[in-house]
Amino acid sequence: MWDGRMFSKILIANRGEIACRVIKTARSMGIKTVAVYSDADLDALHVEMADEAVHIGEPAAAKSYLVIDKIIEACKQTGAEAVHPGYGFLSERAEFCERLKQEGIVFIGPNPKAIEVMGDKITSKRFASEAEVSTVPGYMGLIESPEDAKRIASQIGYPVMIKASAGGGGKGMRIAWNDEEAMDGFERAKSEAISSFGDDRIFIEKFIENPRHIEIQVMGDKHGNAIYLGERECSIQRRNQKVIEEAPSPLLDEETRRKMGEQAVALAKAVDYDSAGTVEFVAGQDKSFYFLEMNTRLQVEHPVTELITGVDLVEQMIRVAAGEELSIKQDEVKLNGWSVESRIYAEDPYRNFLPSIGRLTRYRPPVEGDHGGFVVRNDTGVVEGSEISMFYDPMIAKLVTYAPTRAEAIEGMSTALDEFQVDGIQHNVPFLASLMKHPRWRSGQLSTSFIDDEYPDGFEPATPDEEARNVLASVALSMHLIERERLDHLPGRLRPHHGGVRREWGVLINGEKLDAELIEGMAVTPLDIDVCVDGGLHARIASDWVPGDMLWKGHVAERPVSVQVRPIENGYQLDWQGYSVVAKVMTPRNAELAALMPEKVAPDTSSLLLCPMPGLVVSLNVEEGQEVKAGEQLAVVEAMKMENVLRAERDCVISAIKAAPGDSLAVDAIIMEFE
Structure with missing residues (x-):
C-alpha cells in the first residue's frame, strides 16, 4: 500500500521499447521496477532490465498483457505501489484505473474521468464540441451495421474516415471513398477493434483531404495546473500509422502554436487532466485546425518533445502521480532546436510493407550521444538475438536525432540510418533512408497522404544517380x-x-x-x-x-x-x-x-495467391470453381493485430483452395490456385 511519499517500486504493465524507456527513468529516480511478461517475452530486454519480473500468461495479449487481474496480482506479489501503463494495452482503460484505485495502487496516468471522457473518441468529440473546440464534421452516434455506415457516410459526404471508438495506432481505422468501401471498411474496422481493444463501437467523420497531423503535448497535475510543451508533426503515415515524427512542426508559426496549445490546455483543464496527454489536431495547409482526439497516455513519439524541451515526460508523469505539483510553468517552456524520430519496423518495404517476423541475427544501432553537430537517441526493447513475434506490434526501435536546425536533424537522421544494422528479418530502414533524401520531405511540404502520393506503386530501391x-x-x-x-x-x-x-x-x-x-x-x-x-x-x-x-x-x-x-x-x-x-x-x-551475362528470371506465380506475410487466415471469401472479378475480396489474413484484405488482381476462376480459416501460414504459403 502506498503511503503518500515518492514511490519506492513501480510495475510497468507493458512490454518492449516503452517498458525499457520507463525503467530507465525510474532507475534514474532511485525507484525499483517490476516487469511483467508473457511466454513470448521470457527472454525480452525489459525483463532483463527490471529489478523483478512476473510471468502473466500466454503470448496473446488478451491472455496476458490485457488481463487486469493478472497485473493487480503481480503488484500484490511484488509490493509495487504504482503502475505505469506505457502506451497501448491497458493504458487508456478507465476500468483498469478504477480497479487499481480500489486496491490502493496508484495509476501513473490521468484520472478515470479524463480517461473515460477523452479516451473514448465518440464521447471526446461531443465533449470538445460542448467546450467550443473546433471539431471535424461527423456522426458521433453508434453505428450498428454496414448499411447504416453506408447511409451515414453518404450523408456526411465522401471521403469519410471510419474509426473504432476505442482505437489507436492505426488499428480499427479505414478511409472510404464510396458506398462499397464504407460497408467493407465498417466490417474491417469493427473486427480489428474487437480483437485489439475489446470494444467494437464505430463512428464516422469527414475525411479532410490533404491534411496534416499535428499534436500538442500537454502535462497536468493534481493541483489544477496544466501546460503545453509545443507540438509534434506526425504527417508521414502509412495505413494511418505514424512512420516519421518531428518537433516542432515546419507548418506552424508562433501564433498558431499558441492558439493550438491554449485550446489543448483548456480541454485538459475541463476534465481535470493530471498526467501526460496529447491533444491531436488535423490541420489544413492554411494553418486551420480541428480537434481530432485526445490520447490519455504517453505517446510513442514523446522523445522528440523531450529533446526540444529538455523535459523528461516519464519523470513528470511519475512525480505528478505521486502528488507533486508541476515544477514547470508555461512561460518556462522553451523550444530549442529540432528533433526527428524514425520508427524502425519489422516489415518488408519491398513487399508493400508486409510484416516480418524472426530472430534478430544482427542488431547494431548507431552509437547514442553527440556525433558532432547532431545527437542520436535510440529507444528500443530488443537486443541482438531477440525474436520479433507475430503477437505484438512490429516496431523494433525508435531512432531519434536532435540538432540546432531541421536540416541538420534530417541530415543526422540520414547518417544514423545508414549506420543502423539489422539482419534476420526484413525491416524498413532502406525506406526511411530514402525518405530522408526526398526533396518534398526536406522542404516540409507534408500531408498525411505523403507516402501514398510519393510512392503510389510501393517502395523500390532508387536507381543510383x-x-x-x-x-x-x-x-x-x-x-x-x-x-x-x-x-x-x-x-x-x-x-x-x-x-x-x-x-x-x-x-x-x-x-x-x-x-x-x-x-x-x-x-x-x-x-x-x-x-x-x-x-x-x-x-x-x-x-x-x-x-x-x-x-x-x-x-x-x-x-x-x-x-x-x-x-x-x-x-x-x-x-x-x-x-x-x-x-x-x-x-x-x-x-x-x-556485363553481357543474361539476368535470372523469377518464376511465374501469377496463377497462385500467396500469403504475403506470416499470419493467421481470418476468412476465405470464395469457393473452388467460383468466378471472381478483379478487385473482389479473396481472403483476410491477420498479422501483428492488423487485418489484411487480399483481393483478386484480375478476372479469374478459383481452381483449388489450399488453406482454411484458422490456419497459421508462413510467408509465400499457397492460399489458393487460379485456372
Whole structure:
C-alpha cells in the first residue's frame, strides 16, 4: 500500500521499447521496477532490465498483457505501489484505473474521468464540441451495421474516415471513398477493434483531404495546473500509422502554436487532466485546425518533445502521480532546436510493407550521444538475438536525432540510418533512408497522404544517380583491394605473391560496368588511397574497414560515408541512403564479359495467391470453381493485430483452395490456385 511519499517500486504493465524507456527513468529516480511478461517475452530486454519480473500468461495479449487481474496480482506479489501503463494495452482503460484505485495502487496516468471522457473518441468529440473546440464534421452516434455506415457516410459526404471508438495506432481505422468501401471498411474496422481493444463501437467523420497531423503535448497535475510543451508533426503515415515524427512542426508559426496549445490546455483543464496527454489536431495547409482526439497516455513519439524541451515526460508523469505539483510553468517552456524520430519496423518495404517476423541475427544501432553537430537517441526493447513475434506490434526501435536546425536533424537522421544494422528479418530502414533524401520531405511540404502520393506503386530501391553510383563503386573497389592484398600475402601460400598491385579494374554496379583505377596509395588498413571511377570521380578514399566488417565507414572525396556491406558470391550487396546495389570488382576483361551475362528470371506465380506475410487466415471469401472479378475480396489474413484484405488482381476462376480459416501460414504459403 502506498503511503503518500515518492514511490519506492513501480510495475510497468507493458512490454518492449516503452517498458525499457520507463525503467530507465525510474532507475534514474532511485525507484525499483517490476516487469511483467508473457511466454513470448521470457527472454525480452525489459525483463532483463527490471529489478523483478512476473510471468502473466500466454503470448496473446488478451491472455496476458490485457488481463487486469493478472497485473493487480503481480503488484500484490511484488509490493509495487504504482503502475505505469506505457502506451497501448491497458493504458487508456478507465476500468483498469478504477480497479487499481480500489486496491490502493496508484495509476501513473490521468484520472478515470479524463480517461473515460477523452479516451473514448465518440464521447471526446461531443465533449470538445460542448467546450467550443473546433471539431471535424461527423456522426458521433453508434453505428450498428454496414448499411447504416453506408447511409451515414453518404450523408456526411465522401471521403469519410471510419474509426473504432476505442482505437489507436492505426488499428480499427479505414478511409472510404464510396458506398462499397464504407460497408467493407465498417466490417474491417469493427473486427480489428474487437480483437485489439475489446470494444467494437464505430463512428464516422469527414475525411479532410490533404491534411496534416499535428499534436500538442500537454502535462497536468493534481493541483489544477496544466501546460503545453509545443507540438509534434506526425504527417508521414502509412495505413494511418505514424512512420516519421518531428518537433516542432515546419507548418506552424508562433501564433498558431499558441492558439493550438491554449485550446489543448483548456480541454485538459475541463476534465481535470493530471498526467501526460496529447491533444491531436488535423490541420489544413492554411494553418486551420480541428480537434481530432485526445490520447490519455504517453505517446510513442514523446522523445522528440523531450529533446526540444529538455523535459523528461516519464519523470513528470511519475512525480505528478505521486502528488507533486508541476515544477514547470508555461512561460518556462522553451523550444530549442529540432528533433526527428524514425520508427524502425519489422516489415518488408519491398513487399508493400508486409510484416516480418524472426530472430534478430544482427542488431547494431548507431552509437547514442553527440556525433558532432547532431545527437542520436535510440529507444528500443530488443537486443541482438531477440525474436520479433507475430503477437505484438512490429516496431523494433525508435531512432531519434536532435540538432540546432531541421536540416541538420534530417541530415543526422540520414547518417544514423545508414549506420543502423539489422539482419534476420526484413525491416524498413532502406525506406526511411530514402525518405530522408526526398526533396518534398526536406522542404516540409507534408500531408498525411505523403507516402501514398510519393510512392503510389510501393517502395523500390532508387536507381543510383551518377554521384551515388561512383561513391558505391569506390567503396566496393576499396574493400576488394584490401581483401586482395590480404589474400596475396597470406603465409603458407603454395604460390607466393611476387607481383605488383593491379591498378586497373572493372566494377559492376547492378550489372553496369564502370572502369576504375587505383591512382595512388597502398591497399592496407587504415586505408588512404586515390581512385578514379568511370573517368569522372577522382577521389581520396579513407577508411578503417577490415574484412568481415558489415559497415564500411570512412570518407569519399572528403565526404563522410557509411555503407552497409553484405558479402555475396563474388561481390557485395551495398546499402546506402536508400540505394541497394550489387557490386562486383574484377579485371576489366572479366567485367566486360560479366556485363553481357543474361539476368535470372523469377518464376511465374501469377496463377497462385500467396500469403504475403506470416499470419493467421481470418476468412476465405470464395469457393473452388467460383468466378471472381478483379478487385473482389479473396481472403483476410491477420498479422501483428492488423487485418489484411487480399483481393483478386484480375478476372479469374478459383481452381483449388489450399488453406482454411484458422490456419497459421508462413510467408509465400499457397492460399489458393487460379485456372
